[in-house]
């Protein structure tokens with residue numbers, strides 16, 4: 585294997601239930617498709633998928649360890665797909681408008697500090713995403729052990745122009761429960777379920793796009809690319825930084841530039857590829873990258889082209 589191959593080899597075990605969506609392409613859906621955000625160890629998700637074989641269920645979870653734990657439990661299930669990413673930023677990028685029948689969120693972190701308000705389900709960006717991907721009459725259901733937070737969700741989402749509050753329930757009976765929920769209830773404490781229905785069509789703009797490449801009209805040397813190491817750039821809500829450079833060993837002048845980006849705290853690490861084309865060079869996201877073409881990624885590619893040109 586040449587050094588480019590070594591740089592991009594993924595060490596992740598493969599489970600068919602774990603999927604890697606493509607940038608700028610919404611995920612396929614069935615007539616009944618539902619989503620769980622932040623599924624933890626996947627106990628609820630897997631049991632729910634088993635009990636509802638006619639429903640396609642997606643799960644989005646930010647922790648890779650949780651994704652692997654859920655994948656191990658999900659053996660043999662073909663109506664469950666799980667994705668390791670940040671639902672806060674990616675919800676609207678992963679799904680088209682009016683595609684989901686139901687969205688569950690169980691025991692999300694209430695993010696009680698003011699500085700973390702943009703991470704809450706009540707943040708405008710996130711609630712607009714929810715409202716766009718739900719079908720009209722589709723339902724969003726949030727479960728929490730925090731009464732004050734549940735009231736805040738009821739109040740804020742209940743005022744969203746495309747959502748209406750359906751119910752605020754205290755310790756409702758549920759056919760499937762999670763380990764944490766059982767322990768909490770067995771201690772005599774309450775849980776709160778807040779449910780909303782989408783009342784009318786609503787859309788939001790998407791921020792990720794499909795393939796992007798920039799052509800520059802002259803060849804590039806390794807020295808040119810090494811000069812980018814540790815360079816940084818910044819946009820309104822975006823940041824990027826370049827790292828190590830890997831050169832192909834086949835002598836064809838192909839390079840990979842390690843890159844870190846952040847869009848509104850949604851972080852991605854990937855390689856930008858620089859390869860010869862005709863008399864010049866093509867700069868693009870490396871094909872092996874799982875990254876989404878967010879504004880920060882596009883800016884990083886433009887920055888490489890600008891600095892090399």
Ligand SMILES: C[S@@+](CC[C@H](N)C(=O)[O-])C[C@H]1O[C@@H](n2cnc3c(N)ncnc32)[C@H](O)[C@@H]1O
Pocket residue numbers: 621622623624625644645646647650669670671672673689690691692693762763764
């Ligand atoms: C308190 S745990 C609850 C887990 C599970 N729902 C349950 O009831 O047992 C919150 C979960 O949300 C996940 N999470 C937090 N922020 C997230 C985000 N932005 N996108 C996706 N998952 C997230 C965490 O990794 C964690 O697994």
